[in-house]
Each structure stands twice: as structure tokens, then as C-alpha cells.
Amino acid sequence: MRSAALPYSTCAYCQSLLLRDGLELQDIGKVAVLPPDVSPIQLGTSLRVEGLTLTVVGRVRWGWDNGSWNEWLLDAGDGSERWLGEAMGAFMLTAARADLRELPMIQGFATGGEIAVGARLTVEGITLVAIDRKEARCLGSEGELPFPTLPGRSMTNIDFRGPNREAVSLQRDARGASVWLGYYSDLASLAPANLRTIEGWSIPRELTR
Amino acid sequence: MNAVRNIACPNCGGALEVRAAGFSVNLACAYCGSLLDVSRPEVVLIEAHDKAAKGFRLAPGARGTLFDVEWETVGALRRRDLGYSWEEYLLFNPYAGYRWLVLSDREWQFGTMLLDLPEGNDDTVSWRGERFTRDGDASTSETTAVLGEFYWRVRAGDTVEAMLYERGDTVLSREGGGGEVNWTQLVPVEDDVIAQAFGLGRLKAHRAVREPSPSSGSSSSTANDLPTMFGLACAAIVALLLAMVLISGPVERASASIDAPFAATREGVRIGTLTVRRPWQFVTVTARGTDFDNRWVDLDYSLVDRATGQSMDGYGIVEHYSGRDSDGSWTEGSRKGTTLLGRVPRGTYDLYVDASAHGWPSDPSPQISGWSSLPETVTVSIEAETGSLPWGNWWTAAVLLFAFPCIAVWRQYREENGR
Structure with a gap:
């Protein structure tokens, strides 16, 4: 239990999802067993970006019609909520930007409106294009999490991409809408440490620090 | 893991x-x-x-x-x-x-x-x-x-x-x-x-x-696929020829000639008998005329199965025209005509021909022909043959097989010279 701010935790042994309520722990159900994958990230992996050390404390795996992806919850020690999205061998590092919910397009999305692929969104002078829209459902989780990850949880995710790796992600679920701002990156640029050891593979030199 | x-x-x-x-x-x-x-x-x-x-x-x-x-x-x-x-x-x-x-x-x-x-x-x-x-x-x-x-x-x-x-x-x-x-x-x-x-x-x-x-x-x-493409086309066309020769079967011939009258049709002239000895064979009928000009002869062939009386029909033509215009003298048409009868089943056949001659621009009158007592005719010799090869099909296959590599060569040539 590293972070008292995160109310949900997945038991690594019995897949129970535990809700922390003061000093009480409440078992609120079982999460799905995570399907096997060859992600280089694991709970405890740390990243060093912009002078911050970000430690992976939780993971949610989302599935959609044509695949699945990982979202790794990062603890920066400053109470901010950051995620490392991992799909197709590439990464997207984002932080919550509640203030962007004021943008008209996002306000519309938050109240159930649609955003088509190809739509343009301007944030801080940078124009981003919506490159995909997915209806996703939770496939499983591990570690500590800010929301319950029971089977059946679903969300709408729209990814925007800017000309120079800029990324904006909009998510909408039963709780409402959230806005995530960040950038696409390869793993090496995130200066990772404590990567997962994968049988049959050696960690490239550029990824060790 | x-x-x-x-x-x-x-x-x-x-x-x-x-x-x-x-x-x-x-x-x-x-x-x-x-x-x-x-x-x-x-x-x-x-x-x-x-x-x-x-x-x-x-x-x-x-x-x-x-x-x-x-x-x-x-x-x-x-x-x-x-x-x-x-x-x-x-x-x-x-x-x-x-x-x-x-x-x-x-x-x-x-x-x-x-x-x-x-x-x-x-x-x-x-x-x-x-x-x-x-x-x-x-x-x-x-x-x-x-x-x-x-x-x-x-x-x-x-x-x-x-x-x-x-x-x-x-x-x-x-x-x-x-x-x-x-x-x-x-x-x-x-x-x-x-x-x-x-x-x-x-x-x-x-x-x-x-x-x-x-x-x-x-x-x-582009470049290095071309030899392969041409090689494959050549191999395919040779293989096709071999297959055609193999399945064409034994050759048998019958021939006779027919005098085609003008403004009338000479019907039912028997050319001869042919036997098809394979389950299926091709039969070609070749018609040849000599020395006629500004004439054409329509030929209707009937290959009649002796056993069943059923007939397979085909059509042939021999024609030759000549003249002189502002560009000089010209000739057109061929005094030889080949007709291919496909898929003739095993059996014994009699070949009959109907023939009618025509003049261009109009049928010759007896006065022009000079023999008022004898109606003018055009003599056409007919030769029928079993076991023939469908050359038209073969040439079509050849054109189709080589068209693609030729287009590729042309495209490449254009790319190299056109840009």
C-alpha cells in the first residue's frame, strides 16, 4: 500500500478488488486475470522524465474490437494522476488536465456528444487530430488504482495526435469525462529502470541506467 | 515469465x-x-x-x-x-x-x-x-x-x-x-x-x-522480375502447345471440290468421311479458291454423325477483292478460309457443304461472263482434317501471356525515359 490516495487495490494472489475506506478494507469483487503479454513494463518500473521520477503502481488492461492496450498508473509523489499508455509497442505519457474540460468540443463530449475521427482540437496553440475512437471494456487489472476495475466496466476513448508527438486522450465512462494531455514516446526516451525481464530477450543497453 | x-x-x-x-x-x-x-x-x-x-x-x-x-x-x-x-x-x-x-x-x-x-x-x-x-x-x-x-x-x-x-x-x-x-x-x-x-x-x-x-x-x-515473367510466359506457351499436340489425336483427312454458283446455293455436296477416334477432337475445314477476284463464296458445313444423324454446323468464307482508288491499287480478302469445329465427339461423320458465290459490287451477268450457255461458278476445294490444333486459342493465349510482361517493359521504359 504505497499510496494512500488510491482507493482501489488488486490482490496479486486472489484477484480480489479491495476498496480502502479509512482503515477498513472492503472486498468488492474479483477482477479478471490479466491475459499474458510481453510488455516490458511491470509494477515497480520507474521512469525519469522532466526531472520527475515516475513509478508504476497499477495497471488496467483495456480491450476493444480490434485489440487491447495497457494503461499503467504512475505515481510521481506529488499527488498528480499520470498514466503511461502502451499500445502497438509505443507509449503515451499523459497527465490529467481537468481545466481542458472547459473546451467546447470536450464539454460536448462530456455530455454524451460524439467526436468523429479526423476532428481537430486546438490546445495551447497546437492543433491535434482525432486519430481513433474506441469503445473499450476492462479486461483486468493489477496493483493500485483510482477506480474499480471490475469486469463489465467500459469506456469511450478518443486519441488525438499532434504534429510533434503531442497527445490528447479523452475518456468517458459512467463517472464522466476526463482529459489527458501528454506526448507519444518510445521507451528509451522515458529513461526506464527496473524493466520486466522477459525470457529469451535481453534488455537493450540503451534501456538500462 | x-x-x-x-x-x-x-x-x-x-x-x-x-x-x-x-x-x-x-x-x-x-x-x-x-x-x-x-x-x-x-x-x-x-x-x-x-x-x-x-x-x-x-x-x-x-x-x-x-x-x-x-x-x-x-x-x-x-x-x-x-x-x-x-x-x-x-x-x-x-x-x-x-x-x-x-x-x-x-x-x-x-x-x-x-x-x-x-x-x-x-x-x-x-x-x-x-x-x-x-x-x-x-x-x-x-x-x-x-x-x-x-x-x-x-x-x-x-x-x-x-x-x-x-x-x-x-x-x-x-x-x-x-x-x-x-x-x-x-x-x-x-x-x-x-x-x-x-x-x-x-x-x-x-x-x-x-x-x-x-x-x-x-x-x-521492376527490372529483375522481367526475365522471370518472360521465362514463365514462354514456358507456359510451350507447355500449352505440347498439351494441344498430345490431346489432338490421330489425323484423318477428306477432300473434294465444289463449284459454287451465283444467285443460287449448291446444297449437300458430300466432301468425304472422317472418323473421330478420341472422345473429343477438333476438326478443321479449309476452303481454297484460285484465281477468282471480286467474288466471295459463302460455305455452310455440316458434319453429320452417321450413327445419330445429328449435325454439327460451321460457316466459312473465301473472298478476294481488288481495285484502284486515289491511293493506288488495292486488294482485300483471302482466297483461303479455315473453320474450326470444336469438341467433335467420337464417331464417324460425313461432311456436307452448301456453297453460294457472290460478285462484288454485283453478281456477274451472263453477258459479262461471256459464256451465256454455262452459268459461271467459283471452284472451291475443301479439305477437312481431324486431330487439328486450335491455333487461334494458342495465339490468344500467347497474346494474353505476353501482354503483362510487355506492359511492364513499356512502363519501365516510360519511367526511365519519361521523367
Whole structure:
């Protein structure tokens, strides 16, 4: 239990999802067993970006019609909520930007409106294009999490991409809408440490620090 | 933890490995070629096939170190656009993600998908401060064969719009349409390097040297396919001829001549008897006239089966015209006419001919002919033959077989000289 701010935790042994309520722990159900994958990230992996050390404390795996992806919850020690999205061998590092919910397009999305692929969104002078829209459902989780990850949880995710790796992600679920701002990156640029050891593979030199 | 997920092909039962578990969504079975959905814990058959794609230079599972990183080949695609065909290999390293190897015209390119997108218009784009200019026109390419696993829903028949931009020997490829556009940077890699990295034999030296390269894109492979194309066409046409000779069967002939009257039809002249000794044979009927001019003779053939009385009919013509106009003298038509009767079943046949002659521009009158007592006729000799070869079919096949390589040569010539 590293972070008292995160109310949900997945038991690594019995897949129970535990809700922390003061000093009480409440078992609120079982999460799905995570399907096997060859992600280089694991709970405890740390990243060093912009002078911050970000430690992976939780993971949610989302599935959609044509695949699945990982979202790794990062603890920066400053109470901010950051995620490392991992799909197709590439990464997207984002932080919550509640203030962007004021943008008209996002306000519309938050109240159930649609955003088509190809739509343009301007944030801080940078124009981003919506490159995909997915209806996703939770496939499983591990570690500590800010929301319950029971089977059946679903969300709408729209990814925007800017000309120079800029990324904006909009998510909408039963709780409402959230806005995530960040950038696409390869793993090496995130200066990772404590990567997962994968049988049959050696960690490239550029990824060790 | 084991990096490989073991599954069984639901179509053929073959034992398969998912090498990029969690990323791969489609897998084409190495044994039967069936397309499988491996995105979920349960493997689902998307499309059953009974033959795996073959002939790829790198097999799924092949590993090699390029640019200091070890890569495992996880997927292989064959793609083509109008006239060109090339191979694309998906490389994977769990720590470094995905890369591409493109093998086109015996040249390799290493591809990295871009996260920072080039900006510009259809003719030039800039990327990381450098200008790239368009190479060739936009083209649509189609995936024709799939082997191994992919992180998207690949299948044979997929098409994608592509445009290439180049600067020096670096190529930026823009693929996609609609909302999602993917940019890939392609840099050349020597075949020696690939061969050494993946433990392969070297590709044969170029027979046709292409310097400077007329279209050094990821999707050009022209010169060195041509000898193969012509060779295959030649082999096919010779094989077809041999097959025709083999199945044509024994030859039997019958011949006679017929005097065709004007303004009337001479009917039912028997030419002779033919026996078809194979289940099916071709019969050709050749008509020859001599020395007539500005005349034509219509010939109706009936090949009558003695056993059943059923008749197979054909039509022939011999014609010859001449004259003189502002361009000088001219002749037209042929005094010889060949008619092919196909699929004549085994049996004994009598060939009968009806013939009528015609004059051009009008039938000759007895006065002009000079023999008022004898009606003028045109004599046509008829020869029928079993076991003949359908030369028309053969020539059609030849034209069709050589048309494609010839178009390719023409396109290449135009590319080399036209730009």
C-alpha cells in the first residue's frame, strides 16, 4: 500500500478488488486475470522524465474490437494522476488536465456528444487530430488504482495526435469525462529502470541506467 | 515469465506460438494459412484456409540484430500495386517495439514508424528540418499473402493508399486514408547486413543494374522480375502447345471440290468421311479458291454423325477483292478460309457443304461472263482434317501471356525515359 490516495487495490494472489475506506478494507469483487503479454513494463518500473521520477503502481488492461492496450498508473509523489499508455509497442505519457474540460468540443463530449475521427482540437496553440475512437471494456487489472476495475466496466476513448508527438486522450465512462494531455514516446526516451525481464530477450543497453 | 504464448490452430490443430502476446491481434497459421484472432484468451478462427503462404525470405521466428537491437520476425506480408510486388516483414522486440523490413527488388529497407509527423503538401514535406520530395504518384497497394502475427486486423485483400517522399536514400512513406495516417521512415540496409544478421544466404547479384534508381521507393520492383515473367510466359506457351499436340489425336483427312454458283446455293455436296477416334477432337475445314477476284463464296458445313444423324454446323468464307482508288491499287480478302469445329465427339461423320458465290459490287451477268450457255461458278476445294490444333486459342493465349510482361517493359521504359 504505497499510496494512500488510491482507493482501489488488486490482490496479486486472489484477484480480489479491495476498496480502502479509512482503515477498513472492503472486498468488492474479483477482477479478471490479466491475459499474458510481453510488455516490458511491470509494477515497480520507474521512469525519469522532466526531472520527475515516475513509478508504476497499477495497471488496467483495456480491450476493444480490434485489440487491447495497457494503461499503467504512475505515481510521481506529488499527488498528480499520470498514466503511461502502451499500445502497438509505443507509449503515451499523459497527465490529467481537468481545466481542458472547459473546451467546447470536450464539454460536448462530456455530455454524451460524439467526436468523429479526423476532428481537430486546438490546445495551447497546437492543433491535434482525432486519430481513433474506441469503445473499450476492462479486461483486468493489477496493483493500485483510482477506480474499480471490475469486469463489465467500459469506456469511450478518443486519441488525438499532434504534429510533434503531442497527445490528447479523452475518456468517458459512467463517472464522466476526463482529459489527458501528454506526448507519444518510445521507451528509451522515458529513461526506464527496473524493466520486466522477459525470457529469451535481453534488455537493450540503451534501456538500462 | 515465458515470452511466448502457445496456442493450437483451431483449423488444422498445428502448434503455434504467439510471439508478441498482448499486442498481436491476427495470426496467419504457419501450417494451413488460416487467419486467427489471437487478441483474446480464446483463439478464434476468422477465415479458414488450407495452404500457408510460402516463399518468404524471412520466416516468422527468425531473429537478427540490426542497429544494435535484436529483432524477431513476427509477421510477413506480400503486397503489390499495379505491376510491382514486394515483401514486408514485421519485426518485434518487447523492449523496442515494432520495426519493418521491406524487401523490394532485392533491396532491403528498415522502417520505423514516426511519432513526429512530417508536415507539408502532396509534393514536398519537411521532417526534422529536412525537405523530402514526392517520389512517384500515390498508389494503392493490396496485401496478397499473410504469414505470422500482426498488431492490427490484417488479412489478404487489404488495400492501403501510399505515397513516398525521398531525400537522398531515405524514404518517408505515408500510408493510410480516412482519419488515420501512418508515416514510416525507410532507410536502406545492405543485403550482406541482413544476410549476416539473420543467418541467410546472400541474394543473387543484380542481373540488371538500376543506377540511378528510377523509383527507389519501398514499392518498386521492376527490372529483375522481367526475365522471370518472360521465362514463365514462354514456358507456359510451350507447355500449352505440347498439351494441344498430345490431346489432338490421330489425323484423318477428306477432300473434294465444289463449284459454287451465283444467285443460287449448291446444297449437300458430300466432301468425304472422317472418323473421330478420341472422345473429343477438333476438326478443321479449309476452303481454297484460285484465281477468282471480286467474288466471295459463302460455305455452310455440316458434319453429320452417321450413327445419330445429328449435325454439327460451321460457316466459312473465301473472298478476294481488288481495285484502284486515289491511293493506288488495292486488294482485300483471302482466297483461303479455315473453320474450326470444336469438341467433335467420337464417331464417324460425313461432311456436307452448301456453297453460294457472290460478285462484288454485283453478281456477274451472263453477258459479262461471256459464256451465256454455262452459268459461271467459283471452284472451291475443301479439305477437312481431324486431330487439328486450335491455333487461334494458342495465339490468344500467347497474346494474353505476353501482354503483362510487355506492359511492364513499356512502363519501365516510360519511367526511365519519361521523367
